[in-house]
Amino acid sequence: MKDRVQSNQSESFRRSSRRRFLKSSAVLAGVASACSDSQTVVDPNPGTLGVPASAYGQRSEFETSVRQITPSATPEAGASRTPLDDSFGVVTPSALHFERHHAGVPRIDPTQHRLLIHGMVERPLILTMEEIFRLPQVSRIHFIECSGNSGSEWSNPRPNAQGSHGMVGGSEWTGVPLSLLLSEVGVQNGARWIVGEGADACRMHRSIPMEKAIDDIILAYGQNGEAIRPEQGYPLRLVVPGWEGNTHIKWLRRLMVVDQAYMARDETSKYTDLMPDGTARQFTFTMEAKSVITFPAGGKRLDGPGIYQISGLAWSGRGLVESVEISTDGGRSWLEAQLQEPRHPIALTRFRLPWEWDGQEVTLQSRCIDETGYIQPSREQLIEVRGLNTRYHYNGIMIWKILADGSVENAYA
Numbered sequence: 001m002k003d004r005v006q007s008n009q010s011e012s013f014r015r016s017s018r019r020r021f022l023k024s025s026a027v028l029a030g031v032a033s034a035c036s037d038s039q040t041v042v043d044p045n046p047g048t049l050g051v052p053a054s055a056y057g058q059r060s061e062f063e064t065s066v067r068q069i070t071p072s073a074t075p076e077a078g079a080s081r082t083p084l085d086d087s088f089g090v091v092t093p094s095a096l097h098f099e100r101h102h103a104g105v106p107r108i109d110p111t112q113h114r115l116l117i118h119g120m121v122e123r124p125l126i127l128t129m130e131e132i133f134r135l136p137q138v139s140r141i142h143f144i145e146c147s148g149n150s151g152s153e154w155s156n157p158r159p160n161a162q163g164s165h166g167m168v169g170g171s172e173w174t175g176v177p178l179s180l181l182l183s184e185v186g187v188q189n190g191a192r193w194i195v196g197e198g199a200d201a202c203r204m205h206r207s208i209p210m211e212k213a214i215d216d217i218i219l220a221y222g223q224n225g226e227a228i229r230p231e232q233g234y235p236l237r238l239v240v241p242g243w244e245g246n247t248h249i250k251w252l253r254r255l256m257v258v259d260q261a262y263m264a265r266d267e268t269s270k271y272t273d274l275m276p277d278g279t280a281r282q283f284t285f286t287m288e289a290k291s292v293i294t295f296p297a298g299g300k301r302l303d304g305p306g307i308y309q310i311s312g313l314a315w316s317g318r319g320l321v322e323s324v325e326i327s328t329d330g331g332r333s334w335l336e337a338q339l340q341e342p343r344h345p346i347a348l349t350r351f352r353l354p355w356e357w358d359g360q361e362v363t364l365q366s367r368c369i370d371e372t373g374y375i376q377p378s379r380e381q382l383i384e385v386r387g388l389n390t391r392y393h394y395n396g397i398m399i400w401k402i403l404a405d406g407s408v409e410n411a412y413a
């Protein structure tokens with residue numbers, strides 16, 4: 001009861017400061033007036049002691065944002081989506097990072113886990129996790145994106161950003177550069193690819209060209225400052241910066257050095273791009289530049305005309321996000337959004353733009369331009385090249401439509 005009274009009070013506090021915020025003509029003035037509020041701030045449980053320290057933290061019981069689980073006849077071969085539209089900044093909380101499993105999450109005891117590196121190498125190796133922890137360590141912030149992310153937008157547009165773009169997450173990954181281990185085992189002449197294998201029931205395999213293997217791949221055991229979550233590949237996974245999620249083998253147990261691609265199931269029958277002429281593109285590894293406005297986005301509602309902050313995420317598998325442009329007039333003119341600094345290459349990049357809504361129906365869209373000069377295409381431009389046969393690597397511009405009542409929907413729905 002006490003709780004309810006308090007949350008009602010804080011609700012009215014939020015509403016009143018929000019009203020002032022919306023009335024003010026300049027954003028800064030709005031923020032300043034919200035800060036110099038004269039009402040009493042709710043005192044949590046006055047006179048009552050709080051709960052003691054806890055060994056492992058939980059979020060507030062009032063927070064309800066969750067991963068959206070994709071309905072599936074075989075739940076072990078399923079997926080869940082990051083609630084991008086509830087997120088701040090550029091790091092995805094590990095507990096909310098999207099998941100894609102082809103055979104469920106295996107239970108792996110790290111003391112029993114081994115990594116085998118063999119094939120066309122001079123000195124094959126079997127490593128324990130303890131041995132892997134002793135090797136030189138790097139930490140990098142990168143996104144992982146399933147190449148099926150936003151694939152719904154080819155033909156079955158989703159009502160909100162979690163549904164359309166939630167198969168991406170950004171984390172700080174910690175582990176050992178793969179290049180180091182490869183020089184340790186001594187790659188033989190003629191070796192051109194590595195094949196990674198997972199310890200899950202499907203024994204997921206992917207072939208990766210040697211140039212990438214010695215470039216920037218990380219054998220990762222850390223995610224956002226703690227051990228990788230079981231869902232993300234505990235105790236060891238590949239992080240293959242900028243390449244489609246499927247190549248980031250989780251629960252990694254084996255690396256085989258070979259002279260040619262393995263033609264595994266997930267690089268032949270799956271994760272190939274069927275083109276309009278019936279041929280298929282294979283090994284389309286790089287995730288091209290993409291962006292999505294996460295506020296205002298589908299499923300949200302604007303509380304009347306006034307000033308809002310457009311916010312969203314942009315990323316490119318080719319490096320830094322150079323700029324993000326926003327159009328509020330159907331693509332006729334574009335405004336440059338502010339980018340959250342520091343930016344990291346091949347990482348989620350937060351963009352923001354203050355904007356005044358006049359209460360009329362309007363569309364909002366964002367396009368990402370990466371450091372190579374690549375400009376995220378419109379849906380129409382993408383379909384012109386790729387057709388409608390495929391499910392993977394959709395990176396068309398996302399357009400949200402704001403209706404006069406403030407509700408927001410997918411403009412293509």
Ligand SMILES: Nc1nc2c(c(=O)[nH]1)N[C@H]1C(S)=C(S)[C@@H](COP(=O)(O)O)O[C@H]1N2
Pocket residue numbers: 097098099100101102103144145146147169197198199200203204231232233244245246247248249250251
């Ligand atoms: N061993 C194994 N690795 C795997 C998968 C899998 O099912 N098994 N799924 C892949 C796919 S399709 C994607 S998109 C990413 C998802 O990583 P995440 O679940 O940590 O988000 O993991 C990849 N690595």
Ligand SMILES: [Mo]
Pocket residue numbers: 100145146147148245246
């Ligand atoms: Mo994926």
